[in-house]
Structure formats: structure tokens, C-alpha cells
Amino acid sequence: MTRPPEPRHDAIQLRTAAPAPPKRSLSQNFLVDRNTATAIVTAAAIQPSESVLEIGPGRGALTFGLAEAAARLVAVERDDALAPWLAEQLASHGDRVRIIHADVLEADLAALLAPPGPWVVVGNLPYAITTPILLKLLQHARRFDRAIVMVQREVAQRWCAGPGSRTYGAITVWCQYHCSCRVLRKVRPSCFRPSPSVESALVELRPHSDALPRARDETLLQQVTRAAFGQRRKRAVTSLAACRVLPLAREEWEALFRECGIDERSRAEDISVSQYVALSDAAGRARGASGP
Ligand code: SAM
Numbered sequence: 363m364t365r366p367p368e369p370r371h372d373a374i375q376l377r378t379a380a381p382a383p384p385k386r387s388l389s390q391n392f393l394v395d396r397n398t399a400t401a402i403v404t405a406a407a408i409q410p411s412e413s414v415l416e417i418g419p420g421r422g423a424l425t426f427g428l429a430e431a432a433a434r435l436v437a438v439e440r441d442d443a444l445a446p447w448l449a450e451q452l453a454s455h456g457d458r459v460r461i462i463h464a465d466v467l468e469a470d471l472a473a474l475l476a477p478p479g480p481w482v483v484v485g486n487l488p489y490a491i492t493t494p495i496l497l498k499l500l501q502h503a504r505r506f507d508r509a510i511v512m513v514q515r516e517v518a519q520r521w522c523a524g525p526g527s528r529t530y531g532a533i534t535v536w537c538q539y540h541c542s543c544r545v546l547r548k549v550r551p552s553c554f555r556p557s558p559s560v561e562s563a564l565v566e567l568r569p570h571s572d573a574l575p576r577a578r579d580e581t582l583l584q585q586v587t588r589a590a591f592g593q594r595r596k597r598a599v600t601s602l603a604a605c606r607v608l609p610l611a612r613e614e615w616e617a618l619f620r621e622c623g624i625d626e627r628s629r630a631e632d633i634s635v636s637q638y639v640a641l642s643d644a645a646g647r648a649r650g651a652s653g654p
Pocket of ligand 1: 388389390391392393394417418419420421422423424438439440441444464465466467485486487488489491
């Protein structure tokens with residue numbers, strides 16, 4: 363991949379004369395720091411052949427730079443005033459740039475991330491709905507090459523945590539089951555207006571190729587991880603044996619842990635993503651064997 367040039371400084375447009383004041387209900391903390399906006403567009407490293415889906419373009423702090431770099435840009439904005447206003451500001455790009463006035467949680471991502479790709483997802487996400495957006499993106503992880511998103515710093519830490527860490531949880535396992543995740547940079551509250559009360563971080567998610575082990579039953583994988591983290595301070599076998607959705611006795615869980623090479627004394631946070639995949643596959647087989 364050839365390294366695209368940094369966006370021209372004047373390609374980043376921080377428009378202050380927007381049609382409406384920021385709405386808290388839509389988590390509108392607009393980027394006002396040009397260096398950070400430039401760094402995000404640079405981190406996205408858009409190739410001239412790539413298409414971009416931007417989530418929550420707002421006043422266009424990233425949109426103008428992305429529009430200049432990408433073959434196509436589709437941006438989904440929920441705000442009734444900002445969506446038509448931004449579409450007008452970008453009209454000179456013609457059909458290459460579409461601002462869709464919609465709730466991203468209701469949008470048909472399969473249709474939006476359709477060929478021609480490859481697609482790159484970019485967004486300074488609305489923090490109130492970061493998790494539902496992540497879950498929706500993960501459902502469509504095969505449709506994009508990478509996502510570069512701004513989230514609360516502590517959310518970023520949860521997505522990118524390693525086993526054994528305090529922030530490693532069920533969402534970490536689900537996120538890293540689909541993608542490799544890394545924090546690209548931290549961002550201070552003063553880079554936004556209004557300033558959020560929390561620190562932020564820019565994260566890169568790169569969906570795994572098919573080469574990695576896939577769970578036989580992904581719903582079961584989610585149930586196993588959620589149940590294991592249900593009582594964080596206890597051993598994972600204890601939490602799993604207490605879970606009604608997975609009707610296996612403690613001794614059966616202990617046997618499955620041994621079968622998967624997991625220490626029976628492990629807590630949920632000590633178990634790696636690939637061990638969770640092995641455990642959920644083994645639990646599926648055991649459940650099938652003992653079922654009616
Ligand atoms: N990208 C702009 C920036 O960096 O300055 C705005 C980022 S602001 C944190 C989040 C944006 O997401 C806002 O423009 C907000 O209106 C939009 N938004 C909030 N909820 C949304 C939803 N459900 N669907 C689409 N856009 C949404």
C-alpha cells in the first residue's frame with residue numbers, strides 16, 4: 363500500500379458558522395483542533411481507490427478532508443439541521459459524496475458498504491451510543507478493511523485490552539474476535555467544543571481475515587463470555603456453572619477447561635480470545651451430547 367500524502371491543511375475545514383448549536387442529545391462534541399482532525403484523516407490513510415463511510419459527520423471537521431482523499435464518501439448524520447446543511451456544503455463533489463440523513467443504528471450497513479470497495483469506516487463517534495455502533499459494525503466486519511474511530515478513552519482501553527488486564531471484558535473478547543484493535547492516539551477534551559468531561563482516544567479496528575479460528579456458534583461464544591464475566595472476582599468455572607442459559611454442571615465446565623488447556627482456577631479476564639472460542643465450541647459439543 364502506498365502511503366497517501368497528508369491531507370492539505372486547507373482540506374480540513376472546521377466550520378463554526380453551523381446552522382444550529384450543539385445538541386447534547388446527539389452527543390455533539392465537535393472537533394475544533396485542526397491538528398487532531400488532520401491526524402485522524404492521515405491515520406485513515408485513504409487510498410484513491412477506497413470508499414469511506416463516515417459516521418456522524420456533524421459540521422464536517424473530517425468530512426471535507428475525507429471527501430478529497432476518497433473515491434467515494436457516504437456520511438450518515440442524524441441531525442435534522444446538520445445533514446441538509448452539510449450536503450449543501452459538499453455539493454461541489456457531485457455524486458462522489460452522499461450525506462445520508464439517518465440514524466446509523468437503523469441504517470442498512472450491508473447496502474451502504476456495498477461494492478465497489480474497499481471500504482474504510484471513519485468517525486468521531488457519538489459517545490452515548492458507541493457500544494451499539496461497535497456491535498453493528500462488527501456484524502458487518504467482512505465488509506470493511508479498517509475502521510478509524512474516536513471514542514472515550516476508557517472505551518478504547520476496553521476494546522484494546524489484553525488478557526489479565528482490569529479493562530479486559532466480554533466486549534474486548536467480542537471486539538478482538540472480529541478485529542485486531544489498537545489505540546492510535548489520545549485526544550484531550552480541549553480539542554472539542556463543547557469539551558466532553560472525559561478523555562478520548564482514536565482507535566483502529568482491522569477485521570481479521572478468514573484465516574483465524576472462527577467459533578462454530580457465535581451466539582454461544584457471546585453467551586459463554588458474558589456468563590464468564592458475570593462475576594468477575596470469582597473463578598470463571600463458578601460463574602459459568604451459575605449461568606442458567608448454559609446448563610452444564612461445574613464438573614462439566616472443569617472438564618471442558620482441561621480439554622481446552624485452560625487452568626480451572628482462571629478468572630474470566632485470564633482467558634484469551636482463542637481460548638474462549640475453543641471453550642464455546644467445546645461447550646456446544648457437550649451441550650449437544652447431553653441434550654434431549
Ligand atoms: N464528526 C464531527 C466532528 O468530529 O466534529 C461530529 C462528531 S460528534 C462527536 C458526533 C456526531 O454524530 C454528531 O454530528 C451527531 O449529530 C451525530 N450522531 C449522533 N447520533 C447519531 C446517530 N444515531 N446516527 C448518525 N449520526 C449521529
